[in-house]
Structure formats: C-alpha cells, structure tokens
Amino acid sequence: MAVEPLPEPLRPAGSGPAWRLRYLSTSWNGHPTVASGTITLPAGTPPAGGWQLVSFGPGFNGTPDRCAASQAGTPPFIRPLSEALLRAGYAVAVTDYEGIGTPGESSVVHGPAEAYAMVDIVRAARRLAPVSRRWAAAGYSLGGHAALWTGSLADGYAPSLRHVGTIAIAPTTQWGLQFAAAGNPAAPVNPAVPYQGRTLPVTHPGGFRAADWFTPAGLDLVDLAGHVCIEQMAAALTGLTMADVFTDPSAAMGEFTALFDPHEVPVRRYPRPVRLAHGTADQLPAVLTEITAGQLAAAGTDVIYTPVSGADHFTVAAAIAPQVVQWLEELFRRP
Template sequence: MSDIEERCADLPRRRHARRTGSIASAALAGIAGTCIAVAPGHATPVTPIAIVDETTDVAAFYTAPEDRVAGPHGSVIQLRPIDGDPGIPGARNYLVLYRSVDMQGNSTAVSGTVAVPEGTPPPGGWPLISWAHGTTGVDDSCAPSHDTSDAFPAHDYTSLVRKVQAQWISAGYAVAQTDYQGLGTPGPHGYLIGTAEQRAVTDMARAARQIEPEIGTRWVAMGHSQGGQAAVFADAQAQQWAPELQLLGAVALAPASHQGIGIQASQLATAVGASTTLGPLTGGATAFLPLIIRGAQTVADIDPARFLTPDAAAMVTLADVGCIAQLRSPQQWGGLTASEVFAPDGDIHALTRVLNENDPSTLTFAQPLLVLQGRADATVPAAATDVMVVRQRAAGQPVQYRGYPGVDHRGVLEASYADALSWVDGRFGR
C-alpha cells in the first residue's frame, strides 16, 4: 500500500481525531485532492473528495468548479467540519457538497449536512435517517445549511427541526439533511418537484456513507411539509435510484399534497367572488404561490402573466431574493388575498398539470409509509392529508396514519416524535 493509500484508508479515523483536536484541520487539508473516495458498493475509485479547511470562505464552498461537478450521483465533491450551527449537538457534523442529477439529466452539485453520533456504532453501522426539510424558500440564502445564527431568515423553523434531529442523534441514528437541488447551490430549486427532491434525499444518503463508513446501508427517508412530499417520493423511487442501499420505509410529516386542486379552487373562488371562504381548504397558501411557480418553471414553460393579476405577476420575483418569512409579510404576498392574486379568466392549466404530476397521492411504493398529521394544521390542512391517505390505501399502498388533535403545522414535529421513533425502531429491528 502506498503512502497516499495509507492516508486515504485512515481518513475516517483522522476525521474523528480532528474532532478531539489531535489532528489539525490543516492536516486534513493536506490530504485534500489526493484521496480517492470509494463509494459503498463500488469496487473502483469513483471521484476525488476535497476536504475544506474551516478558514476557507464558506460562501465559496457552495460553488464547485465546473470540472468537478460531473461524476456518479451520490458521490462527494467536498466537505468541511462544522462546529456549532447548523450542526447537531452530540454528533460529528459535516457540511457537504455532493452530486445529484437534475430533471434534465445533468449532473448538479447539492449541499447538505451530515451528523453522526459520537461513540461506537452498532453492528451493521449507524442506522441512517435522510431528512427532507420543509419550505424555507427558493433563493440560495434560504438553504438550511446556511443557518449559522438567529439572523438566518428561517431560523425559527430550522432550529426547531434541529432540536428534533438531536433527539434522533441521542437515539442512536445518523442524520443527513439535504438542502435540495438549487437551494444554496447554483441553478434553480425544483420546489415541490418530487423526483428532483427524492434524488437529492437519496443521494444525500449515499454521500453520508461515503463520508462516514460507520453508517450502515439501511436507511429511512423522513421529511416535513415540502419534505413530507419528498419522503413519499423517496419511498416510491429511492430503491431503484440507489439499489446498493436498503430503504426500509419513509415517514412523512404533514406532507404537501393536492396543490393543483388547491390552486384551481382558489382561481374558481376568485371568479365567483368567494375567495375568502377558502382558507381552511387551501391552507392560506398565497405566500407559497411564487415558490410553487418557480418550482414548476424548472420542468415546464410557465408564464405567470397568463393566470395572475398584473400586480401579482410583478411580485413573483420577490421569491428570488427572499425566504418564506419575507414572502409571508403583509408588505409582500402575505398581504394579498386570492382575489388580488388570480385573474378570474386566467389559464392555469400548465401550472396545475405540473402540480398534479407531482402529487404524492398517486404514487406506488413497496416499503411502508408512516404519515403524521396535526389536526389543527393551517398550512397543510388535515383534510388534504386525509384524502391523500384514502387514495393511497384504496390503491393498496402500505400506509399507516396518525393524527394529533390540536397540533399545528410545526407542532407535529415534536408531538409525533415518540410515535415516529417507535415506528422507525421497528423498521430497523431495534
């Protein structure tokens, strides 16, 4: 074995030692570019990994040189250790840039984080949860891995998610979280485009194992809201996308569904003057509309001017510079009613076609799905999730469903944790 091969083979131990201070970051940086990482299930080297020192400008981390983006999906481009946010307490944390495939078939760089429990892994390696986050926005500044302080626009949400993820770490699970394609990294973000989301989630699981070989091959997809939809798509598509890993099932918390029907209903209500009655049915989704449009535009030619009022069409670009908290403000989309958004006679067919194609209700999957829903949710209405589950069960899909009276959209994260843990432990035979 050559000196380089010895250093590469020893890299996982060196990463652990770096955490305790015995190996300096400079030593890791010295290996960068020389190690050839071998993805699990591959007999030959697939791609070099760059290990980025903490002193490197973090903003530059998210833009990889073009000649390094091409490569097997799920392979790591570069990584850096994380101290503090957005890391999870009680774990070794990494900021990761890895490869996935966009909806046009092109290799694309995706960012995310990986957290691995301290200590000795169980036989078979750490069980893995690949977490799909809820809506933060489509602008790069909204990526959860950018959350390093309470100044982050979605810190109130992402910090809540990390508290729940810390419980999973304490329970002995590794947690990997993608930012999704085009969120934090160059290119558009395919918001609510299920296949693009599941590729990011599944390739994150692959990348996590390449970083930490102590992570096992068995995993569960888990997500909330936008990520709940992504988790259902992962349940349906991930095993084929990453056959060397064993998907045991998926957990979908308040999954987004029936977006196309909701928009059709909003436009119809505008036409008949009844838009104020739709809140309980649509989840008050006005602020999400520019994100939905931007997501649909990644896969189809969508012209907002064909179905929005002139004032609303001019405001779509606000999604390109702000996150969901800004869009919800009364000065932006949060101050608009459906009657001020939709042109009564507008043509929304192109948009609703994309949304209907990405509705998780019609997917088929072999691995079980656990759906968890707050009954007082005003963002993803319980009625919409009820219908999704009814449709899935009618088609013979293996779905379990649990509701939580009085629990809202974010509250379901904590309220459902014990049930989710019991179910996931059961999947792993723990």
C-alpha cells in the same frame, strides 16, 4: 464531493461530528447536478455496521441559496425532532434540494428531483462517515412530499442501498384540491406561490411564463422570491388576496393543477411501509393526508396514518417526535 465542518450554531444539541457538503445528484431533467445538504452523526462510537441513517426532507423555506437548510439551519420547531433522532442513535442527512444552496434556480416542486436529492445524500454520507446501507426516508411539509416520492423510487434508483420505509409529517399532497381552494379570488396567498412563479419556468421551459398569469404586483413578488426566504415573503403578502396576485386566479390555479399533476404523490403499492402524521389544527388540512393514506392503502401499501390532536403545521413535528422514533425502531427491525 465538497465537505466542510458544519458551523457550531447550526448543529442540533447532542450531535457528534457534522458536515455541510455538496454532492452529485440527478436533476429534474435527468442530467447530473450538484446538491447541498448536511450530515450529522450521533455522539459516541458507531455500532458495528455503521450508524443507521434517516434522510430527512426539510420543509420549504424559499429558493434563494441563503434559505437552504445547510445555510439557515434547522428551524426551531423542527429541532426537537432532529435531536430526538440523534438521541435514538440515527445519523441524519438533510438535503437542501436542487438549486437551493447551489448555483441555478430550484426545480421544486418536482417529485423525482426531490427524491433523487434525498437518496443521493445517503450515498454521500456513506462515502463520508461510518453509515449503514440501511436507511429510512422522512420529511416534513414539502419534505413529506419528497419523502413519499423517495419511498416510491428508492429501490429502483439506488438498489445497492437498503431502504426500510418512509415517514411523512404534514406532507404537501393532493395538489389539485389545494389549488381548487386557492382559486377563490378572495383567498389569501400562500407564501409558496411567488416561488412557483420562478420554479415552474425551470421545469417547463417555454411552457410556463409568469407574465401570462401574474398581475404586475404578482410579478414583483415573483422577483422578490429570488431574494427572500419564506418568512419575509409571508410578511410581504400580508393583506393580499389571490385577485391581487393573479389576473384570473381560477384559471391560474387550473394551470398550476395541470402542471403539478405529474408530481402528485405516486399512488401505487410502495415496496416498503409508509407512516403518515398530520396535525388536526393544521392550516394545511389534515384531510389531504387522510385522502393520501386511503389511496395508498387501497393500492396495497402498508400504511398507517396518525392524526396529531391539536397540533398545527409548526407544532406537529415536536409533538410526533416520540412516535417517529418508535416507527423507525419498527422499520429498522424488519428483515
């Protein structure tokens, strides 16, 4: 494990000691890998037994190393949530995910690898700081997807830790429904799509070639995805449609659906409670999270879904922060 102090500009307001680190995790292929991230403690003296910890999955910011949360910092719209967690007395660990901030191409979206990175940073935190065995998984957007996979796998992957529950804010779920809507040739291009042209060949070697699906202009964007973060990608996509990027958008989205299907959020009875929130004005439709909540409830999971009235994808984290703190208090009180 390699550790250095987290630079002051990247620290949330009111934080205590904070570090940027590299730690050992498990790759999408089951082999050992190195991930990076940050660990931030509250200010003050730790309680007996150590700080209770929240492993937080950040939203997707791009796959180049400079886009990693440990390099780029917490986005302004997430900072109110991070600061609320620290004020409430929780240590916060934030993974960058495999291949973002470390050598190699990223594997996201890959549910198990995302979960492994979120769990293993908890182990790293316990080696570095006075942190309790009791911890919760939380995440936003892609991190919500990662947190839900973590809630499904945590007990089996890290039985020596005590996972208490999962909170997912505006999670990316129901990939099949998302891709079906994106198959319209006139639809705008989601800024994450060019990055998928880079990550799918990693997790499906020999099974996916970007050149089979992307137009020449689309391949230029796949190349650009190796150099820029999501904000710059969104600017590059202004005015482009799926027909500009894919030779056959409907067929391409059918292929994406098949490849992403194994990484849909596991629908089963989760061993710990799940709490979901989604803004009603989010461009990523809240109905997707409603569907996921219904599926998990039908499978026997203790799940609560909270719609956040008027919030969009960039305001929901701050709006739901007080509720997240309340949920955490309830989860950590459970035996």
